Structure formats: structure tokens, C-alpha cells
Amino acid sequence: DQWGEQNFVHDNPHGGDEGDNRHENEQKVYNEEQAPDGVVNNDGGDAKQVQHEQAPKPRPHIPTSTTPNPNAPGEMGKAVIIKKEDLSPEERKKYDAGFQKNAFNQYASDMMSLHRSLPDVRDKECRDFKYASHLPDTSVVICFHNEAWSVLLRTVHSVLDRSPAHLIKEIILVDDFSDMDHVKKPLEDYIAKLGKVRIVRAKKREGLIRSRLLGASVATGQVITYLDSHCECTEGWLEPLLDVIAKNKSNVVCPVIDVIEDENFKYDFSSARGTSIGGFDWNLQFNWHPIPDHERKRMKTPFDPIRSPTMAGGLFSISREYFEFLGTYDPGMDIWGGENLELSFRIWMCGGTLYIVPCSHVGHIFRKRSPYKWKPGVNVVKKNSIRLAEVWMDDYKNYYYERFNHVLGDYGDVTSRKELRKRLQCKSFDWYVKNIFPDLFIPGEAVASGEIRNQAQSQCLDSSVDHNAMNKPVKMWPCHNQGGNQYWMLSKNGEIRRDEGCFDFTGQGQVQMYTCHGQKGNQFWEYRADGHLMHVNSQRCMELSGDGQSILMEPCGNKIRQLWLWKRKDGS
Numbered sequence: 276d277q278w279g280e281q282n283f284v285h286d287n288p289h290g291g292d293e294g295d296n297r298h299e300n301e302q303k304v305y306n307e308e309q310a311p312d313g314v315v316n317n318d319g320g321d322a323k324q325v326q327h328e329q330a331p332k333p334r335p336h337i338p339t340s341t342t343p344n345p346n347a348p349g350e351m352g353k354a355v356i357i358k359k360e361d362l363s364p365e366e367r368k369k370y371d372a373g374f375q376k377n378a379f380n381q382y383a384s385d386m387m388s389l390h391r392s393l394p395d396v397r398d399k400e401c402r403d404f405k406y407a408s409h410l411p412d413t414s415v416v417i418c419f420h421n422e423a424w425s426v427l428l429r430t431v432h433s434v435l436d437r438s439p440a441h442l443i444k445e446i447i448l449v450d451d452f453s454d455m456d457h458v459k460k461p462l463e464d465y466i467a468k469l470g471k472v473r474i475v476r477a478k479k480r481e482g483l484i485r486s487r488l489l490g491a492s493v494a495t496g497q498v499i500t501y502l503d504s505h506c507e508c509t510e511g512w513l514e515p516l517l518d519v520i521a522k523n524k525s526n527v528v529c530p531v532i533d534v535i536e537d538e539n540f541k542y543d544f545s546s547a548r549g550t551s552i553g554g555f556d557w558n559l560q561f562n563w564h565p566i567p568d569h570e571r572k573r574m575k576t577p578f579d580p581i582r583s584p585t586m587a588g589g590l591f592s593i594s595r596e597y598f599e600f601l602g603t604y605d606p607g608m609d610i611w612g613g614e615n616l617e618l619s620f621r622i623w624m625c626g627g628t629l630y631i632v633p634c635s636h637v638g639h640i641f642r643k644r645s646p647y648k649w650k651p652g653v654n655v656v657k658k659n660s661i662r663l664a665e666v667w668m669d670d671y672k673n674y675y676y677e678r679f680n681h682v683l684g685d686y687g688d689v690t691s692r693k694e695l696r697k698r699l700q701c702k703s704f705d706w707y708v709k710n711i712f713p714d715l716f717i718p719g720e721a722v723a724s725g726e727i728r729n730q731a732q733s734q735c736l737d738s739s740v741d742h743n744a745m746n747k748p749v750k751m752w753p754c755h756n757q758g759g760n761q762y763w764m765l766s767k768n769g770e771i772r773r774d775e776g777c778f779d780f781t782g783q784g785q786v787q788m789y790t791c792h793g794q795k796g797n798q799f800w801e802y803r804a805d806g807h808l809m810h811v812n813s814q815r816c817m818e819l820s821g822d823g824q825s826i827l828m829e830p831c832g833n834k835i836r837q838l839w840l841w842k843r844k845d846g847s
């Protein structure tokens with residue numbers, strides 16, 4: 276039993292094989308009519324509850340029943356389909372207010388049991404796996420700012436209902452200065468009956484990072500497990516996480532994050548084999564990537580923990596002692612953002628290992644906008660990201676800083692974080708990139724970069740790379756010399772790209788923007804010495820259309836409309 280016997284400093288071979296700023300106005304007034312009464316006692320058995328026909332009568336809380344009515348809304352992770360048109364004007368108002376306040380369908384959530392059932396999403400191999408007999412216990416820390424009642428408590432119950440009791444030391448709810456009434460006395464009364472669950476409150480709005488620190492400061496479990504306040508844990512989610520930490524305390528582990536749909540609460544799960552790993556782009560945004568071949572080769576089975584360069588941030592377990600050793604979080608980070616990459620880089624660079632564990636599944640409601648208040652006039656995400664770049668990214672930080680012409684603004688003092696890095700004798704960011712994220716696209720390695728200008732006419736290849744542009748044709752636009760949507764890079768492996776967007780041609784139709792996959796194929800281009808841009812698979816060349824408005828893919832030939840100017844790194 277290695278638990279308790281680990282010395283963190285350099286006993287774990289590095290890289291060894293074992294181991295948009297969002298501002299939304301929140302609706303501040305909590306509507307009494309939506310107060311928890313009709314919601315809290317939703318044990319899944321009451322059809323009247325579901326129809327919302329009359330004002331819900333206050334009832335005593337019914338203690339947890341884990342055998343829900345299979346026909347109640349949302350059971351087995353099914354979608355709750357509500358025909359908005361059929362709702363009374365009053366109910367419809369509630370429906371809209373719920374969405375407005377939370378950026379998810381609170382009305383649908385309120386119809387569902389707090390103990391709704393989910394399918395057992397595990398692959399058979401995971402169900403049959405034998406975990407270590409002595410697993411460490413965990414404190415589960417859930418931070419929230421104005422979370423909806425039913426969503427918050429379903430998170431809590433999913434932990435209690437689907438984890439071996441002896442492994443849950445406690446659940447710590449951290450209230451980040453919510454102003455909704457239901458999270459005050461009603462919540463205290465409710466959790467008092469659950470045992471094990473306690474609440475700590477921030478005295479001012481701290482943001483999720485300092486709230487997590489507050490939770491950690493009172494935690495007593497051997498492991499800390501963080502969850503967002505809108506999650507649902509599935510059967511068997513916890514043991515595989517703790518098992519990896521039991522093997523080595525410097526292993527930090529994330530479950531597979533399944534999607535709970537914001538519109539209807541459908542639980543969408545992926546099989547272990549479909550699991551992705553975490554990465555990031557040079558805007559320091561977290562993103563997902565397919566499991567790279569080198570990692571698939573390293574894994575002995577598709578159910579082994581997968582080494583991941585980064586974590587999404589919200590859902591992970593870490594040995595409490597190791598978390599402290601590693602320097603927890605940067606308390607200078609506000610509200611939201613950046614802490615996930617900061618911790619990820621720190622884990623890898625300072626001797627730990629970050630895994631995604633395919634046998635552990637937790638659902639999370641992914642929202643399309645942020646429902647709460649941000650600091651007005653401050654780009655919090657940028658500030659947090661600069662803090663992490665300054666401390667951890669060495670010269671690579673400049674790829675990020677170029678995005679805003681190196682105008683950093685006030686990002687506070689990072690001296691103590693730099694000292695931490697020194698004290699822990701962490702490796703360089705260059706080491707991290709080369710060993711942990713070798714598939715990361717490095718702008719400095721681009722063989723050509725800048726605008727791609729047609730030689731017949733001053734028209735340039737133009738596209739954004741956000742989700743609006745994905746799977747849509749690349750356009751031609753008058754060259755504007757401002758970079759932006761006309762700034763492209765030719766990667767070493769023949770991609771024409773910016774961030775995660777790549778030129779993609781299937782052999783038919785038009786050249787489209789597509790998420791880069793790093794597999795060459797439809798994204799493999801050659802910028803020839805004479806100025807042709809050839810798609811290697813189809814052997815066709817990009818050609819400016821006669822009207823100058825679009826790109827044609829034609830057999831390569833001796834036409835000026837097929838010749839393009841693009842600055843090569845070697846200056847030619």
C-alpha cells in the first residue's frame with residue numbers, strides 16, 4: 276500500500292510511463308414564486324408535481340428514495356421535452372425566467388427527481404475491474420454562485436447515491452456569495468438531514484478559484500474532489516479515480532465529462548473508447564483533442580488512464596497533501612478562467628501526472644453563456660491567463676501576447692508564484708510542450724505565415740475560426756493587411772491553419788474550415804515554390820474564381836489565378 280508513503284520531490288520520473296470573456300447580466304431578484312417549495316421535495320413519484328398545474332403546495336422534504344419512479348421526467352437520463360406553447364402564460368414565464376437566470380432549462384430540471392436514475396454508462400471492462408481494496412477517502416468540494424436549487428441538490432445526491440459511503444469523507448458546499456434566497460436557510464435545513472454535507476460561505480464574491488481554496492482549507496479527506504455545481508455522477512464514478520491516486524499520490528485524475536444538455540437535461544455519454552484528451556490553443560483556451568497515437572500505443576487497454584496535457588478544470592481529484600505541496604491555486608486569479616491550464620502545466624512541469632480516467636463518468640451541464648455577473652470593465656480571463664503565462668510559459672508566452680500586441684495591462688503581482696516554481700524545481704515549458712504535448716501546433720515552427728494573396732487580384736483567403744465558421748467555405752475578401760481573419764500559417768505537416776481551424780478539402784465541393792485533426796488527409800496542403808497551393812490527396816490547386824469571390828479547386832496548371840503570395844519563413 277503506497278498510500279501515505281510518497282515523497283513528491285522528483286520520485287516520479289518526469290514523463291515516465293507509469294504513472295472569451297463572458298459578460299451577462301444576471302437577474303438579481305430571486306422570484307419568490309419560484310422559491311424552492313415546488314422543487315425541493317421532488318422525489319420523482321408525484322405526477323402533479325410534474326404538471327405544474329396548480330401552485331405547488333409546500334410539503335415536508337421526503338427523504339431520499341433511490342428507487343425512483345421509472346416514468347418520471349428525465350429518468351434514465353432521458354430528455355425532458357416540454358412544449359412551451361402548451362404552457363399557461365404563468366408557467367411560460369417561469370420557464371423563460373429559469374433559462375434567463377441559469378442559462379439552462381431550470382424548469383425542466385425542477386420537474387425531475389433530485390435522484391433521477393441514469394443509465395450505467397460504463398463499458399463492461401470498467402464494471403468488472405477490481406480496484407485497490409484500500410482506497411483513500413475524499414472530500415468533495417462543490418463551489419457555486421447562485422446555482423439553481425434542483426440542479427445543485429441533484430449534484431449532491433448523485434455523489435451520495437452513487438459513491439461507496441466510506442469513501443466520501445464529506446461534501447463541502449462553498450457558497451460564493453450567492454444572493455438567491457434558497458441557498459441560505461432552506462439549503463442549510465435541507466443539508467442538515469443529509470449528514471456529511473456542510474456549507475461554507477465566502478464573505479464576498481471571490482470567484483471560483485478562491486472559493487475552491489476556501490473549500491480546500493476546511494477539507495479533511497485524503498483526496499479533494501472538485502465538482503461544478505451542475506453535475507451528475509454516474510455509478511462507479513469514484514473508485515477508478517481514487518484507485519489511480521492510490522497508486523501514486525502525484526497522479527491527478529479527471530473523469531470523462533459527459534454532456535447534460537442545457538435545453539432538456541438529456542444525459543449524453545461517450546464510451547471509454549471515444550474519450551478525448553485536453554489541450555489548449557494560443558489564445559490560452561482549453562480544447563479537446565482525439566487521443567494521439569503515441570498515447571494509444573502507451574496504453575495497454577482502452578480503459579487505462581489516459582495521459583492528458585491539460586484538464587477542463589471543473590472536475591478532478593487530487594491528493595490533498597499533493598495539492599498543497601504543488602501550491603494549490605493562484606489566489607490572485609479572479610472569478611473564472613485560466614486556473615485549469617495553470618494547474619495542468621504545474622502538475623506536469625513539477626513532477627506530477629494528469630490523467631483522464633475512461634472508467635469514470637460524470638455529467639456536466641455545458642452552457643452557451645455565463646449566467647452570472649462578472650467584474651465590469653475588467654477582462655478577467657485575460658488577466659488570469661497573463662498570470663499563468665508569466666509564471667509558467669517562458670518565451671512561449673509571446674505567442675499569446677502577440678494576440679494583443681503585448682499590451683498586458685495590470686495583472687497584479689506574480690512573485691510568489693514564480694518562487695513556487697523555483698522552489699519545486701519545475702521543468703521548462705519547452706520540456707512540457709515537447710514531452711507532454713508534442714502534437715501542439717507551435718506558431719514559430721510555421722513554414723509560411725501571414726496573408727495569402729492571389730497574384731491575379733488583391734484578394735485574400737479569409738475566414739474566422741470560431742464555431743460559426745466551422746464546416747463552412749473559406750471565403751475570398753479584399754486583402755486588408757491587418758492579419759486577423761486573413762492571417763494563416765502553414766504547419767510543418769502541411770496544414771493551412773489558425774488556432775484549431777484548418778483548411779479542409781474532401782475532393783469535392785469547396786474548401787472548408789474544419790477542426791484540425793493532425794492526420795494530414797483532407798488537411799494536407801503543399802505550398803509549392805512557384806506559388807501553387809496544392810491539395811496533396813486530390814492533386815488539385817486553389818484557384819481564384821472569375822468573379823474574384825470564391826475559391827475553386829481545379830487541376831493544377833499554368834494560370835496566374837492559381838498563384839499565391841504567402842511569406843515563407845526562409846524569406847523566399
Ligand code: UD2
Pocket residue numbers: 418419420421422451481482483486502503504505532587588589590610611612613614615639642645647
Ligand atoms: C470550465 C470548468 C470550470 C472552470 C472553468 C474555468 C468544467 C466542466 N468546467 O467552465 O470548473 O474550471 O472552466 O475557470 O470543466 N462559480 C463560483 N463563483 C464564480 C463563478 C463560478 O463559485 O464567480 C462556480 C459555478 O457556480 C460553477 C463553477 O464555479 O459551479 C464553474 O463555473 P462554470 O460552470 O461557469 O464554468 P464552466 O463549466 O463554463
Ligand code: MN
Pocket residue numbers: 503504505589639640
Ligand atoms: Mn460548469
